[in-house]
Amino acid sequence: xxxxxxxxxxxxxxxxxxxxxxxxxxxxxxxxxxxxxxxxxxxxxxxxxxxxxxxxxxxxxxxxxxxxxxxxxxxxxxxxxxxxxxxxxxxxxxxxxxxxxxxxxxxxxxxxxxxxxxxxxxxxxxxxxxxxxxxxxxxxxxxxxxxxxxxxxxxxxxxxxxxxxxxxxxxxxxxxxxxxxxxxxxxxxxxxxxxxxxxxxxxxxxxxxxxxxxxxxxxxxxxxxxxxxxxxxxxxxxxxxxxxxxxxxxxxxxxxxxxxxxxxxxxx
Amino acid sequence: xxxxxxxxxxxxxxxxxxxxxxxxxxxxxxxxxxxxxxxxxxxxxxxxxxxxxxxxxxxxxxxxxxxxxxxxxxxxxxxxxxxxxxxxxxxxxxxxxxxxxxxxx
Numbered sequence: 001x002x003x004x005x006x007x008x009x010x011x012x013x014x015x016x017x018x019x020x021x022x023x024x025x026x027x028x029x030x031x032x033x034x035x036x037x038x039x040x041x042x043x044x045x046x047x048x049x050x051x052x053x054x055x056x057x058x059x060x061x062x063x064x065x066x067x068x069x070x071x072x073x074x075x076x077x078x079x080x081x082x083x084x085x086x087x088x089x090x091x092x093x094x095x096x097x098x099x100x101x102x103x104x105x106x107x108x109x110x111x112x113x114x115x116x117x118x119x120x121x122x123x124x125x126x127x128x129x130x131x132x133x134x135x136x137x138x139x140x141x142x143x144x145x146x147x148x149x150x151x152x153x154x155x156x157x158x159x160x161x162x163x164x165x166x167x168x169x170x171x172x173x174x175x176x177x178x179x180x181x182x183x184x185x186x187x188x189x190x191x192x193x194x195x196x197x198x199x200x201x202x203x204x205x206x207x208x209x210x211x212x213x214x215x216x217x218x219x220x221x222x223x224x225x226x227x228x229x230x231x232x233x234x235x236x237x238x239x240x241x242x243x244x245x246x247x248x249x250x251x252x253x254x255x256x257x258x259x260x261x262x263x264x265x266x267x268x
Numbered sequence: 269x270x271x272x273x274x275x276x277x278x279x280x281x282x283x284x285x286x287x288x289x290x291x292x293x294x295x296x297x298x299x300x301x302x303x304x305x306x307x308x309x310x311x312x313x314x315x316x317x318x319x320x321x322x323x324x325x326x327x328x329x330x331x332x333x334x335x336x337x338x339x340x341x342x343x344x345x346x347x348x349x350x351x352x353x354x355x356x357x358x359x360x361x362x363x364x365x366x367x368x369x370x371x372x373x
Contacts, residue, residue: 217336
């Protein structure tokens with residue numbers, strides 16, 4: 001069956017389900033892809049792209065990791081403190097921290113991702129202006145922090161205070177949206193490995209972000225990628241840092257949890 | 269501008285050494301248009317050179333078709349201990365310099 005036929009049948013099936021039940025089908029609670037079949041986006045790249053990611057010198061994402069490392073030890077804000085004032089290799093180390101995100105901030109009860117954690121630290125501890133989402137500096141710091149967890153599997157908390165966010169993220173994942181009336185799982189669970197025009201559909205894991213994409217000619221956040229997905233199904237993309245995307249990040253972390261972080265990854 | 273350099277710390281005289289360079293630059297081609305249909309002005313690096321022992325051992329001209337964050341790798345012969353200077357010049361003459369030293373025995 002061609003992909004066009006698959007999409008047509010998906011849309012047809014959607015209309016059918018909608019008319020029969022009148023409600024959105026309930027989101028599954030178990031992982032749809034077996035652990036043995038889990039594949040990182042890395043596995044869907046060409047040999048050249050994989051080689052570029054594997055080379056810690058040539059991988060252009062490291063330009064941002066390097067910049068982030070410099071920013072991390074640079075003093076900022078009214079308190080004249082750097083990140084390294086609080087975070088050293090032994091005290092409050094950020095090694096492995098990114099693998100536990102998104103995480104619920106105890107003070108506000110909000111689920112936040114790495115970008116938002118960096119900005120919270122800036123506001124609370126450095127009394128500095130938050131960095132705008134997708135700015136070069138925030139991308140660099142996020143890439144640096146996430147890189148400190150490279151090789152570790154996702155380990156974000158999905159129960160307790162995070163549970164409602166996890167469920168909201170899962171519902172977003174399985175909700176049809178846009179003019180194409182497609183949900184995330186139609187591509188990334190039912191059709192991964194198939195061709196979509198010139199691209200091979202991946203399983204849609206976020207374990208390499210922020211990632212250097214050739215398409216962007218720069219590094220970008222996971223939210224930028226999610227916005228592209230929303231545009232791809234002709235849905236209105238949500239703003240950077242939207243709570244729905246952070247909730248979705250948590251769901252994505254859970255469904256990828258056997259995979260290890262690769263930041264900075266290289267994607268087509 | 270972030271620069272990454274890979275130069276061997278030491279080499280034997282006469283050895284062919286591999287040098288790798290990476291620089292962050294958007295290399296805006298001047299052919300793209302923004303959301304309002306306006307041309308995004310060209311902003312590119314025009315030249316890269318490597319100077320070793322007072323001599324230019326490698327020089328490259330860069331053009332709009334070269335992708336962002338140019339990665340340039342080349343080989344030269346280790347002759348004397350000292351510094352290698354790497355110079356990137358953009359279209360407005362703004363220069364970015366980095367140096368690396370090598371020990372030749």
